[in-house]
Amino acid sequence: MKNPFYLKPLPLAASFCNREKEIEDLVRHAKNCTNVVLSSPRRFGKTSLVKRVQKILKKKNVEIIYIDFFGVASIEEVASKLAAGIYSIVYKEENLLKKTLKFFLSLRPVIKPDPETGISMTMEVIRGKNGPELLEETMKGLSDFLAASRKKYNVAIDEFQEITELKESLSIEGIMRTYIQHQQNVSYFFIGSRRRILSDIFNNKKRAFYKSAINYSLPALPSDATVKYIIDMFKRYGKSCSKDIAKKIYEVTKGYPYYLQKLSYYIFDIIKHVVRNKELHQGIMELLNEETMIFEVMLQNLKPGQISFLYALAKEPIITPFNIDYLTRHRLGSIGGIQSAIKKLVSLDYIEKTPSGWKVIDPIFALWLRKKEIIE
Ligand SMILES: Nc1ncnc2c1ncn2[C@@H]1O[C@H](COP(=O)(O)OP(=O)(O)OP(=O)(O)O)[C@@H](O)[C@H]1O
Ligand SMILES: [Mg+2]
Known part of the structure; x- marks a missing residue:
């Protein structure tokens, strides 16, 4: 008998556990053209959920675009991925394809058949523009494309926080926000698992995306x-x-x-x-x-003090990690050391503060740490 569980990404047709409320919420936000930041720890099911939400939206005549910023390496690539998103929905209709070409003058789609996905879409830069100019032109093209259409759109950008790895990240945020804020018939889902970084993009007054989307945090399965x-x-x-x-x-x-x-x-x-x-x-x-x-x-680039604190939290989640008894019990050194360990481990999304105290987020990582400490 075939194994019904998956080690690979879950196909759309596979049985899905729960998430009725989340699907309903996200479909509603998309239909209201509200932008959403969808965040959770890694591998919590964000991508699988959005794919299912988009499948429903498509049935409700909302045009869907899915873009993955994973590993995006330059501002040109950000522009290309956005344009490719649009081309992915127009390439089948020759007329529409021709019209769309006018919106993205410096980028040309290269569409090839792909045995796995049906087609592969890459973009070629055909005019000498610098990165910010190319992104500006692409965002303008995207806005003009949307304005010229009577349909509703949902654009999901997965691993959105990856733009912060680029040196031009602030200008990317600025350009994208300038255009997105005037678009009427579209909702954006900004998806990511680096919650501290995502939250900074959307909740920091000094950043372009400040308060431009509602925060939706995906919980564990009930x-x-x-x-x-x-x-x-x-x-x-x-x-x-x-x-x-x-x-x-x-x-x-x-x-x-x-x-x-x-x-x-x-x-x-x-x-x-x-x-x-x-x-x-x-x-x-x-x-x-x-x-x-x-x-x-995950342990490789951590300092010994940070690793010791992880072991301690895996064994004993705690509300007050600076408590002297806790520090002594787990041989953790100074309060200053714990403060900097917390900062580092939170930024990596390895630990979090919950109402029941500080804990290692990933339960299997925590179990592994507990076993490893016993063996060592
Ligand atoms: N509701 C669900 N029911 C059953 N399995 C699920 C469900 N949601 C997710 N999964 C399983 O969890 C795996 C991880 O999900 P997914 O890739 O969607 O998570 P993610 O939050 O996007 O992860 P990452 O942070 O790595 O991008 C899926 O491949 C699937 O096997
Ligand atoms: Mg994902």
Whole structure:
């Protein structure tokens, strides 16, 4: 029997756990042409959610554009990705394609068939303009294109915070905002997982995007719906997982969609018919082994004091990390050292402050840290 859980990105047709409210909220915001900043820790399901929201929007006659800024390396590439987004919806209609060419004078689309995705779209810069000029022209073209259309649009920009890695980031923000604020028939979803960086872009008075979108933070999956989802998936695909074990899977993965899929995948793979505690543990060990390389890399550029603080938080989340008992118990050194560790680890989105205290965000990373400390 095929494994119903996924290690790869979730196809649109695959069964989706919960998120009814989030889908409804985002569809509504898009239809109201409201801009949204969608943020969460890594692998919480932002991209999968937006793809599903866009599928619904398309059925409701909203034109959808999905752009991924991951790894964007220059201001020219930002411009190209934005223009490619528009071309991705017009390239099939010759008339529309011809009209669109007039909006983007310095960029020309190169469209090739692609065995996996249907087509591949790249942009060629055909006029000598500097980066900011090219982005300005592209944003103007985008605005003119939208103004000339009677339709509604939804533009999702994934990994939006990547623009802050570029040296011209402030001018990119300025140019984009200038045009976006006058566009009427469009909603933008700005998506990202580096929450501190994203929040700075949209909530800092000195930045161009200040208060230009509502903040929407995606929570972990809720317990009841997820437990039901796990039981159903095993059952539908000819195997069985009890409520008790499904709850344990939830407890380990804490509603983190990526780990929910991965752990369930391993367990489904190991068992013949019924999951028992033994296979649950085997699955967890396999998951930890598989993630080890990524976790090692996460520790690589940290100072020893920062790593010690991570170990401490993994073992004992705490409301008051500067408490002398806590510092002594975990051999953490000075208060100044903890202050700078917090700053660094928050900026990397490794830790966060919750109502129940400071904790390591990623539950499997925390579990790995606890096990690693015991072994060392
Ligand atoms: N609602 C869901 N039901 C079941 N599985 C889900 C759900 N949402 C996400 N997943 C699983 O989690 C994985 C990670 O999701 P996704 O890539 O959408 O997260 P992300 O927040 O965009 O991650 P990143 O921060 O790395 O971009 C998906 O490949 C999918 O397997
Ligand atoms: Mg994503």
